[in-house]
Amino acid sequence: MIKESSNDKTKSNYVFVDIEKKEIEKILKRYPKTRAESAVLPLLHLIQKKVGGWLPVPELERAADILKMPYMRVFEIASFYTMFNLKPIGKNLLQLCQTTPCWLRGSDDIKKCIKEKLKINNGETTKDGLFTFLEVECLGACVNAPILQVNDDYYEDLDYNSTKIILNKLENNNSLKSGSFLGRKSSEPKKNSVKN
Numbered sequence: 001m002i003k004e005s006s007n008d009k010t011k012s013n014y015v016f017v018d019i020e021k022k023e024i025e026k027i028l029k030r031y032p033k034t035r036a037e038s039a040v041l042p043l044l045h046l047i048q049k050k051v052g053g054w055l056p057v058p059e060l061e062r063a064a065d066i067l068k069m070p071y072m073r074v075f076e077i078a079s080f081y082t083m084f085n086l087k088p089i090g091k092n093l094l095q096l097c098q099t100t101p102c103w104l105r106g107s108d109d110i111k112k113c114i115k116e117k118l119k120i121n122n123g124e125t126t127k128d129g130l131f132t133f134l135e136v137e138c139l140g141a142c143v144n145a146p147i148l149q150v151n152d153d154y155y156e157d158l159d160y161n162s163t164k165i166i167l168n169k170l171e172n173n174n175s176l177k178s179g180s181f182l183g184r185k186s187s188e189p190k191k192n193s194v195k196n
């Protein structure tokens with residue numbers, strides 16, 4: 001997770017993102033009226049998406065108001081989960097799995113490629129605002145390790161060179177196919193796969 005920015009705008013000069021009432025109601029309807037706070041995770045996801053990948057303090061306060069929860073409880077949740085960012089991120093959020101299966105399958109090579117090519121470390125954003133790099137724990141796709149998540153998509157079976165290809169394509173705004181870089185379907189054995 002990207003930690004809280006000391007430059008967060010205050011509520012007084014902050015312009016709230018547009019969220020239609022019906023979008024909020026759709027989420028709230030999934031939960032009993034007496035348990036509105038149960039909607040905190042999907043509501044924060046919605047707000048984060050609308051803001052562009054992060055949660056400014058006034059938006060956390062708005063979520064607390066909507067759910068009638070203390071602000072601190074909303075903040076605790078937003079700061080606990082790595083899926084939420086408390087300061088602005090780049091256009092492409094690169095989340096590299098560092099847990100054992102991905103590490104054994106070469107996640108260090110992906111990290112090396114990111115560091116060499118983009119000149120950023122964990123938690124940093126490139127000067128042009130194109131990339132933010134985060135080291136995270138298991139992304140739940142260990143069968144095709146190592147995994148790099150870019151925004152909402154997973155890139156699997158990567159190594160140094162395939163990571164470089166992905167970064168080049170993102171840099172140049174070229175289309176990119178997510179999934180296994182070896183062409184594996186789901187978790188089928190490697191010998192059955194056809195390289196892209």
Ligand code: FES
Pocket residue numbers: 097098099100101102103137138139140141142145146147
């Ligand atoms: S260990 Fe990397 S996805 Fe599970």
